[in-house]
Amino acid sequence: MPRFRVPEATIERLSIYLRSIRGLNETRILPSQELAELVGTSDAQVRRDLSYFGEFGVPGQGYRVGKLKEEISRILGVDSIWWIALVGVGNLGAALLAYPGFKRQGLRIKAAFDNDLSKIGKIWQGVRIQDVEKIPEVLSSQGIKMGVIATPVSAAQEVTDKLIEGGVKGILNFAPVRILIPEGVKLRNVDLSIELSALSYFLGNTGVSGEAKEILGTRQQTEQTKKDRE
């Protein structure tokens, strides 16, 4: 359990640390400096992030990879299996059903829902698509606590309410709309056009066509320069 309030950015980095050391030998001892290089941050940041949760390192040596994997997995809760409900099996939803990255983190889409009669009853990726109306009962009976929303904007709030009725405590929302949730439920949003708009901003107004196109200056920032690779 954390000693102090943990920044959300720390949680995201923990996930990246885990991803980065997955392939390494369990017995290897990795200094914060090396882990930092792998993920593109500083050694101080790595130590600070880990120290929220305990003392995992060996002073003078570094962090044992096996121990690190174990501890981070435990902290994030990905050492156990998470059952997930997916709502909306359109193009994006179907892609999420097939997404191979989830399994590795103990994430399993166990129930899928849609309101399209031509889809209901079909089985995709081993998961049977059910009527959205059944969300509350299916989730309650299966104890599913996490939901993913991949519906159109128009259905997102309604579907959210059903997920919460079914006992969901965490929601990942892909619909580009603000959804409201009661206290005690955690929401994360992924909005693809916000991502691309942000890129658009950093590129300056150099898009094609359109009218007056002032260059907004060169604010491009770089994650890491190619030089660092050498």
Add this chain to the structure above:
Amino acid sequence: MPRFRVPEATIERLSIYLRSIRGLNETRILPSQELAELVGTSDAQVRRDLSYFGEFGVPGQGYRVGKLKEEISRILGVDSIWWIALVGVGNLGAALLAYPGFKRQGLRIKAAFDNDLSKIGKIWQGVRIQDVEKIPEVLSSQGIKMGVIATPVSAAQEVTDKLIEGGVKGILNFAPVRILIPEGVKLRNVDLSIELSALSYFLGNTGVSGEAKEILGTRQQTEQTKKDRE
């Protein structure tokens, strides 16, 4: 052009402001307070965000919706059309090709690439899929400056290098791996399993199965309580 250094979070919020006022009457005058409520932030935050780029409001009144749309679109660069190259037309790539949210922001996938011979030459969503080997030449000749990577991890860096060779200045990466880019190129990453891992953390270790499952405490935070809706 911005007066000071603009936080990345401000850019993301601008995009949300724009999304929120899209349906409103152009002549309506919206106080920062009301816009803040729409998007779930504070009035001070709204004014601060906008003030980086000029004085768009009318003291004593608020912000004219039409003016706001115009200015934010211009700031973000979504008043012109952005041509985008998509690399990797698997499940996720195909979903992105079909994604309806892009068009609204002036984002057009104009070229798609894959290395799968059975896909090359086919047309999906009106876009012909071409060989990844052709990325540099196609992008140069068409002047495409933005790329989306939806390939497996194993291909992500190679494909990045080709995009950059073709003159791309902004990349949205869905592959769950760190990719390296030269200075002057802007990268954003969307990692779906990081999103779900973060949810997992906030839910505490209440996933099913697995061994020792300590509850990490109740750190759940809420975007907005349901009460606010009333």
Add this chain to the structure above:
DNA sequence: TAGATTGTTAATCGATTAACAATC
């Protein structure tokens, strides 16, 4: 003018970075 809300300055809050004593 009186009332309201902007744009901005100053204060606060929170996260990152630097530095170093403690530790293997």
Add this chain to the structure above:
DNA sequence: TAGATTGTTAATCGATTAACAATC
């Protein structure tokens, strides 16, 4: 022990919030 790196404290940096003079 000498050398190296952790864990943490203090300093810095940056973003958010509060407050209010300027403005319509």
